[in-house]
Amino acid sequence: MKLAIALLINLLLGVGLVWWLRRERRQAPLNLRRWLLPALAGRLLLTAAVWRWPSPDGQFIQEWSRGLTAELAQHPALAGALLNGSEVHLNGYNFPFYSLSNTLFCLKILALLNFASLGSEWLNALYISLFCFVGCWLLARNWQRALPATPPAALVLALLLWPSVVWWTAGITKEALLLGSETALLALVLPALYGPLPTVPAGWPRRVSKLLLVMLLSWVSFRIRYFFAAPLLGGLLALAAGRWAGCRGWLGSGWRPQVGALLAVLALEAGAAVVWGGRHFELSYFSEETNKNYQFELRQSRDQPHLEYADWDPSPAGLLRHAPQAALQTLARPWLGESPRLSYLVAGLENALLLMLLGLALVAAVRGGRSSRQPVALVVFLLLYCLLLAAFIGLNTPNLGTLHRYRTALLPWLLLLALPAALARPAAPVPLV
Numbered sequence: 001m002k003l004a005i006a007l008l009i010n011l012l013l014g015v016g017l018v019w020w021l022r023r024e025r026r027q028a029p030l031n032l033r034r035w036l037l038p039a040l041a042g043r044l045l046l047t048a049a050v051w052r053w054p055s056p057d058g059q060f061i062q063e064w065s066r067g068l069t070a071e072l073a074q075h076p077a078l079a080g081a082l083l084n085g086s087e088v089h090l091n092g093y094n095f096p097f098y099s100l101s102n103t104l105f106c107l108k109i110l111a112l113l114n115f116a117s118l119g120s121e122w123l124n125a126l127y128i129s130l131f132c133f134v135g136c137w138l139l140a141r142n143w144q145r146a147l148p149a150t151p152p153a154a155l156v157l158a159l160l161l162w163p164s165v166v167w168w169t170a171g172i173t174k175e176a177l178l179l180g181s182e183t184a185l186l187a188l189v190l191p192a193l194y195g196p197l198p199t200v201p202a203g204w205p206r207r208v209s210k211l212l213l214v215m216l217l218s219w220v221s222f223r224i225r226y227f228f229a230a231p232l233l234g235g236l237l238a239l240a241a242g243r244w245a246g247c248r249g250w251l252g253s254g255w256r257p258q259v260g261a262l263l264a265v266l267a268l269e270a271g272a273a274v275v276w277g278g279r280h281f282e283l284s285y286f287s288e289e290t291n292k293n294y295q296f297e298l299r300q301s302r303d304q305p306h307l308e309y310a311d312w313d314p315s316p317a318g319l320l321r322h323a324p325q326a327a328l329q330t331l332a333r334p335w336l337g338e339s340p341r342l343s344y345l346v347a348g349l350e351n352a353l354l355l356m357l358l359g360l361a362l363v364a365a366v367r368g369g370r371s372s373r374q375p376v377a378l379v380v381f382l383l384l385y386c387l388l389l390a391a392f393i394g395l396n397t398p399n400l401g402t403l404h405r406y407r408t409a410l411l412p413w414l415l416l417l418a419l420p421a422a423l424a425r426p427a428a429p430v431p432l433v
Contacts, residue, residue, distance in 0.1 A: 002073075002118065009116040010123075017130070028141050031152040039160040040133060046170040047129040051122045055405075058172035061103060062121050064088050064095060065110035069119065072111060083108055100280065105223045106174055125171040132169045132176040135184035136160055136412070142187045143416070146195035147374055154419035158412050159183065164350055168408040175408040178224045182232060183412070185217040189236055193243050194375055226280065228409050230273065231388055235381045238265035242377055255376035262377045266384075283316045290314055293396040300399060305338050307398040319395055326394025327387055330407060331355070331414075334400050347404055357415070360422035374420060386414045 024036055054062070067090030071082055086104060087096045097104035110124055117123035140155040160166075169176035188210060221229035242251070242261040251257035273281045291314035298308065307329050309322050332355060336348035389410045397403040 002115075006116055006118050013116070013127075020134070024137070024141070029144050029152070032141060032144055032155065035156045035160060036137065039137075039156070042161075043129055043133050043166060043170060044126070046166060047125055048122070050167075051125040051171055054121065054125075054172055057103070057174070061107045061110055062124065062172055064090055065107045065114060066090065066119050068107065068111035069114040073115075083111075100223075100226065102174060102224050106177060109177065110172070121172070128172055128176045128180075129170050132180035132183075133160075135180035135182070135187065138187035139183040139190070142190050142195070146190050146193070150374065150420045151423045154416070154423050158415035158419050162411060162415060164347070164404060165408050165411050168405050173405075174224055175405060178221060178228065178409050179412065181217045181220040181224070182229065182409070185214060185221060185232075186236070188214050188217070189240070193239055194378070225409070227392065228389060230281075231385055234266060234269040234273075235262075235385055238262050238269065239377060239381060241265050258375075258377040259380050262381060266381075287314050287316055287319060290319060290395050294398060297396075297398040297402065305334055305344065305400050307333065307394065307400070307403070322395060323391035326392075327390035328394075330390040330394040330403060330410075331358070333403070343401070347400075354411075354414075357418045357422045361418035364421040364424060379417065382413050382417050386410060386417065389413075 021036070025033060028036065068082065068088050071089065072079055075082070086099055086101070087094055088104070088107060113124050113127055117127070136159040140159045143150060143155055144152060165179070169179055218229070218233055222233065239262060242258050242265065245251050245261055246258055251261055274283065279285050294312070294314070298306065307326075309325065313319070313321070332351055334344045334348050334351065336345070336352050338344055338348060393403060393406045393410065397406055
């Protein structure tokens, strides 16, 4: 019976994937369409290659998910209670989690996937890797449609081909689930914010289904890493509020009112989160958790290259003082040549390329290249979001290997800022006469 159910689920998934690929081949813009199959094939090959060496975190999630799957199969009437619980059982052992544990949430997702994969680690890695790819592809396609001035090469490189992003999302990783849900979420929201008005208004079933999907993806993103997802969700709400007010003529013309509205709404959201968001949004909690993460990672990294801050002060004021250095080191470490190990050399080469692209983007922004321009409010939001995440990662993660993995959730957004400017054609000179 289990085998028949698994075969049926995989048959439906395979048919759905083939249908989706054929639709995308027909509907996607030509300059993106040519990358669909090569990018997918490369991701699947990498997933097949790396699943034999999963991270300790991935192994732990996979192993304990089998215990929850067995309980769900034995007691289907208790599925709701089991999926809402905070304790997992396996071979007579119990493992308790705290309520917002992202490990527990990912474990529950794998427990459901086990019904299709029969507990196969390789198939689970394939499902999650495909989910991430679909989200990234949909964002590249919808970004191109909503903002057609964006160079297609920038979207392909930022969302489908950047080496470390593909590496850390090819398998059973929290980064794959987080990036897949966030990119799919933005792919749904972006056309409503900046895309052309539809010639035929969508019916209410389509609107309701999209709203439910937006809510589901927001919830998944929040549960995997709320400290990454909360600023993104708040920023999207702020952009939507600014666009809504602008369409009604409340903000006047030009980009300055839009940016002012964005910053005002973000400030209100941050204040509301601190006041009503509970323990996990308090500054004292953030300081305590950052200090615990920093001290633990520092002890684990003494014999290898790592980040370390002079006069470490985990108070809110001290963390704010360390934030610029943390953000810079998140983007630049490991330096090229910092360690002779192959992994550090590859990471150093990628960082050198990243810094070069950021430099080119800065030069293009100073020169004001027209063809690289994106909506200013969107650029400001993404810039603030990237700086916030870079500082957060750098403060919490002295271990350079862990930092390189956590940075996966930041890089696509940073590259969506830098690459359109760096790859855009120079603006045409203005005639003197």
